[in-house]
Amino acid sequence: xxxxxxxxxxxxxxxxxxxxxxxxxxxxxxxxxxxxxxxxxxxxxxxxxxxxxxxxxxxxxxxxxxxxxxxxxxxxxxxxxxxxxxxxxxxxxxxxxxxxxxxxxxxxxxxxxxxxxxxxxxxxxxxxxxxxxxxxxxxx
Amino acid sequence: xxxxxxxxxxxxxxxxxxxxxxxxxxxxxxxxxxxxxxxxxxxxxxxxxxxxxxxxxxxxxxxxxxxxxxxxxxxxxxxxxxxxxxxxxxxxxxxxxxxxxxxxxxxxxxxxxxxxxxxxxxxxxxxxxxxxxxxxxxxxxxxxxxxxxxxxxxxxxxxxxxxxxxxxxxxxxxxxxxxxxxxxxxxxxxxxxxxxxxxxxxxxxxxxxxxxxxxxxxxxxxxxxxxxxxxxxxxxxxxxxxxxxxxxxxxxxxxxxxxxxxxxxxxxxxxxxxxxxxxxxxxxxxxxxxxxxxxxxxxxxxxxxxxxxxxxxxxxxxxxxxxxxxxxxxxxxxxxxxxxxxxxxxxxxxxxxxxxxxxxxxxxxxxxxxxxxxxxxxxxxxxxxxxxxxxxxxxxxxxxxxxxxxxxxxxxxxxxxxxxxxxxxxxxxxxxxxxxxxxxxxxxxxxxxxxxxxxxxxxxxxxxxxxxxxxxxxxxxxxxxxxxxxxxxxxxxxxxxxxxxxxxxxxxxxxxxxxxxxxxxxxxxxxxxxxxxxxxxxxxxxxxxxxxxxxxxxxxxxxxxxxxxxxxxxxxxxxxxxxxxxxxxxxxxxxxxxxxxxxxxxxxxxxxxxxxxxxxxxxxxxxxxxxxxxxxxxxxxxxxxxxxxxxxxxxxxxxxxxxxxxxxxxxxxxxxxxxxxxxxxxxxxxxxxxxxxxxxxxxxxxxxxxxxxxxxxxxxxxxxxxxxxxxxxxxxxxxxxxxxxxxxxxxxxxxxxxxxxxxxxxxxxxxxxxx
Numbered sequence: 001x002x003x004x005x006x007x008x009x010x011x012x013x014x015x016x017x018x019x020x021x022x023x024x025x026x027x028x029x030x031x032x033x034x035x036x037x038x039x040x041x042x043x044x045x046x047x048x049x050x051x052x053x054x055x056x057x058x059x060x061x062x063x064x065x066x067x068x069x070x071x072x073x074x075x076x077x078x079x080x081x082x083x084x085x086x087x088x089x090x091x092x093x094x095x096x097x098x099x100x101x102x103x104x105x106x107x108x109x110x111x112x113x114x115x116x117x118x119x120x121x122x123x124x125x126x127x128x129x130x131x132x133x134x135x136x137x138x139x140x
Numbered sequence: 141x142x143x144x145x146x147x148x149x150x151x152x153x154x155x156x157x158x159x160x161x162x163x164x165x166x167x168x169x170x171x172x173x174x175x176x177x178x179x180x181x182x183x184x185x186x187x188x189x190x191x192x193x194x195x196x197x198x199x200x201x202x203x204x205x206x207x208x209x210x211x212x213x214x215x216x217x218x219x220x221x222x223x224x225x226x227x228x229x230x231x232x233x234x235x236x237x238x239x240x241x242x243x244x245x246x247x248x249x250x251x252x253x254x255x256x257x258x259x260x261x262x263x264x265x266x267x268x269x270x271x272x273x274x275x276x277x278x279x280x281x282x283x284x285x286x287x288x289x290x291x292x293x294x295x296x297x298x299x300x301x302x303x304x305x306x307x308x309x310x311x312x313x314x315x316x317x318x319x320x321x322x323x324x325x326x327x328x329x330x331x332x333x334x335x336x337x338x339x340x341x342x343x344x345x346x347x348x349x350x351x352x353x354x355x356x357x358x359x360x361x362x363x364x365x366x367x368x369x370x371x372x373x374x375x376x377x378x379x380x381x382x383x384x385x386x387x388x389x390x391x392x393x394x395x396x397x398x399x400x401x402x403x404x405x406x407x408x409x410x411x412x413x414x415x416x417x418x419x420x421x422x423x424x425x426x427x428x429x430x431x432x433x434x435x436x437x438x439x440x441x442x443x444x445x446x447x448x449x450x451x452x453x454x455x456x457x458x459x460x461x462x463x464x465x466x467x468x469x470x471x472x473x474x475x476x477x478x479x480x481x482x483x484x485x486x487x488x489x490x491x492x493x494x495x496x497x498x499x500x501x502x503x504x505x506x507x508x509x510x511x512x513x514x515x516x517x518x519x520x521x522x523x524x525x526x527x528x529x530x531x532x533x534x535x536x537x538x539x540x541x542x543x544x545x546x547x548x549x550x551x552x553x554x555x556x557x558x559x560x561x562x563x564x565x566x567x568x569x570x571x572x573x574x575x576x577x578x579x580x581x582x583x584x585x586x587x588x589x590x591x592x593x594x595x596x597x598x599x600x601x602x603x604x605x606x607x608x609x610x611x612x613x614x615x616x617x618x619x620x621x622x623x624x625x626x627x628x629x630x631x632x633x634x635x636x637x638x639x640x641x642x643x644x645x646x647x648x649x650x651x652x653x654x655x656x657x658x659x660x661x662x663x664x665x666x667x668x669x670x671x672x673x674x675x676x677x678x679x680x681x682x683x684x685x686x687x688x689x690x691x692x693x694x695x696x697x698x699x700x701x702x703x704x705x706x707x708x709x710x711x712x713x714x715x716x717x718x719x720x721x722x723x724x725x726x727x728x729x730x731x732x733x734x735x736x737x738x739x740x741x742x743x744x745x746x747x748x749x750x751x752x753x754x755x756x757x758x759x760x761x762x763x764x765x766x767x768x769x770x771x772x773x774x775x776x777x778x779x780x781x782x783x784x785x786x787x788x789x790x791x792x793x794x795x796x797x798x799x800x801x802x803x804x805x806x807x808x809x810x811x812x813x814x815x816x817x818x819x820x821x822x823x824x825x826x827x828x829x830x831x832x833x834x835x836x837x838x839x840x841x842x843x844x845x846x847x848x849x850x851x852x853x854x855x856x857x858x859x860x861x862x863x864x865x866x867x868x869x870x871x872x873x874x875x876x877x878x879x880x881x882x883x884x885x886x887x888x889x890x891x892x893x894x895x896x897x898x899x900x901x902x903x904x905x906x907x908x909x910x911x
Binding site: 072097098112113114124128 | 666754814815816817818819821822823854
């Protein structure tokens with residue numbers, strides 16, 4: 001039996017080892033869940049649009065055709081969208097150390113902090129990687 | 141379903157509320173900013189006399205912070221038409237156009253004492269040369285704390301004595317909103333009277349080595365260290381060029397007879413050919429997919445390298461042409477720019493490349509140039525440009541490290557101003573090519589390392605304090621178990637000691653108060669250019685941030701905010717002291733309803749500052765004056781103009797009556813740290829009964845415990861009061877209840893376990909007991 005959406009722990013919470021790590025990774029990168037996705041057509045449409053727009057923005061950024069403010073604007077836009085979608089689809093966050101299996105229900109501020117901070121780390125890694133590969137140049 | 145829609149609804153409400161708060165914050169702070177800007181001007185004028193004020197007014201109304209400079213300041217031959225050369229050389233009647241490489245202008249005085257206008261002929265016998273004036277950005281490219289250079293105009297007489305220094309433009313945030321600019325003026329005046337060859341250091345004079353000490357500006361160490369390098373290096377360069385400082389010969393390299401030829405890749409691998417690449421972004425241009433310049437170079441006198449690059453015959457020909465103490469280097473390049481530039485066409489000088497060795501630099505004239513038609517080393521790629529340059533000086537020696545410097549023109553996109561930007565790559569011949577190998581070279585420490593070395597004992601003391609705090613907090617369980625609600629000394633004594641140390645030693649002594657501006661600088665560095673030197677240049681802030689990052693992830697922001705932050709400590713100690721001297725009856729906690737609204741303001745301030753910083757770092761720095769840290773610790777409450785003093789005094793005054801008002805509602809740094817605190821690894825202990833019992837919430841100073849007994853880790857300052865209660869069997873209601881039951885039943889009071897309850901008593905069956 002699949003856990004209900006209001007069950008705060010993710011379905012993979014009981015798994016261990018590499019399987020759990022992979023599930024965690026996917027969970028951080030993929031904000032949607034099947035149930036949340038099916039239930040809201042508006043979110044479905046907005047999600048598709050955001051995914052296309054974000055991909056386009058990253059492509060342009062990689063080609064050096066987007067300035068700093070445009071990239072940051074997209075980052076912020078995507079983060080706001082992700083907060084809303086996660087509150088619908090995955091309304092939980094990790095409680096305690098990252099290696100633990102304890103989760104708790106996410107309040108709005110918990111989700112804002114989680115998404116903003118996670119995306120900041122992902123963004124920083126992407127920026128550094130793209131810049132070191134010579135694909136992105138930010139001029140101050 | 142209801143859960144989902146209420147979650148989405150609360151998300152929308154929260155975002156809406158944030159937007160409203162950010163909006164209000166900017167309306168209020170921009171008004172404050174206007175008042176503060178006026179006050180900043182008052183600050184800078186306060187220490188100058190009326191005539192100086194008048195002079196300043198004529199020049200500029202906003203000091204030299206980001207002062208606009210003429211677009212062609214770096215390129216126009218008539219330097220003194222754009223900058224006030226008279227200010228740094230008042231005795232001069234006439235200034236020549238730019239000369240030499242690096243550029244300087246000559247200062248002349250009329251022999252008959254009469255002022256003579258608009259005559260460019262300085263050799264008419266009526267004028268005498270009395271000195272030189274030069275612009276720092278024509279000579280060196282040394283960034284200050286902001287990452288941008290302090291543009292300085294320097295005057296030096298013919299004896300090599302500095303006679304005037306003037307800062308034309310700087311981008312140092314601390315000098316905009318913290319320290320009055322008059323401090324910078326006072327600092328640079330210390331260079332007047334120093335000679336170009338003097339060894340000047342910030343701090344006390346050192347007899348050994350003949351170092352002359354000059355006073356620093358408290359709170360702007362990095363700025364003054366870089367400015368010291370700028371002024372003294374420029375004076376030395378010009379003094380050497382005009383012959384005031386004579387060239388000192390260096391011992392020359394003796395090459396081994398190794399002459400086996402190498403491929404291009406082998407030469408690159410062993411370091412005999414070096415690579416220097418400059419991207420368009422490095423010089424302020426848009427990315428075109430092509431390097432600005434992609435340059436390779438090497439030293440040709442060494443037989444093995446020279447033969448590999450030129451071939452046997454060409455090498456022999458070149459060596460036959462060279463006189464003793466002459467050296468040949470080759471440069472080849474691809475890219476959008478030319479390393480030959482166009483300067484040699486006009487004045488016979490190659491203005492894009494030079495060689496530097498220690499304090500000496502060697503430029504090339506057209507007579508130093510030879511054609512290089514092709515590279516003979518196997519595997520060498522094709523190049524657009526190639527050249528051989530001859531260094532003719534006994535001061536140059538291939539036995540010691542040297543650098544090829546490419547001088548680019550960096551364009552400021554906002555102003556269009558062009559400044560020189562130096563890009564260099566070190567070169568040092570391999571051991572195997574020199575008899576006896578490489579000589580021992582003691583390289584001077586980088587600036588940041590000098591700072592660390594000069595403050596080693598303070599750094600050690602600071603680290604000890606941080607370790608003490610960490611160890612103390614890590615043992616909190618022991619401390620709270622030995623304390624009770626009425627007797628908290630095991631927690632209070634170390635905490636008060638840490639607070640006092642934080643205020644006195646860290647805040648006022650080391651001026652190591654972390655600030656939101658450092659977080660903004662990080663964001664910018666990640667996006668644009670990460671420079672370790674920038675962060676290492678302030679050892680205390682660097683170490684403090686390592687401590688903050690680690691402890692925020694382990695325990696949350698509370699250990700820094702509640703135990704170590706100098707301003708937070710000052711604020712809370714004022715609150716405690718006020719309570720102790722009889723003001724307790726006036727002390728209050730804001731109603732929870734208002735607290736729960738006001739606590740979001742700090743997040744709005746943080747996000748607002750971050751957003752503004754991407755458009756204007758200067759404006760973000762101004763708005764960051766919402767932090768009273770500079771006024772309290774860096775500059776001093778009574779050294780600033782009244783709006784700053786009033787703002788800080790209001791916050792501190794309010795702290796007497798309510799606990800940490802700034803930390804709870806305004807601190808953007810606290811907000812920045814609160815966000816990752818959501819994921820802190822180890823939280824505080826709670827019992828099942830905590831969800832219905834509100835005993836510890838009533839005594840929670842930071843008001844971090846809600847009606848359901850949850851601790852909001854983002855608001856919690858780890859005061860440990862709730863943890864003391866957790867183990868206190870006279871104060872924690874469920875524990876107290878059990879104590880009373882046990883006492884009534886005559887059961888022993890066992891030790892309280894980690895879950896916060898007496899260890900259960902399990903009666904042993906009588907039969908087993910008999911066995």
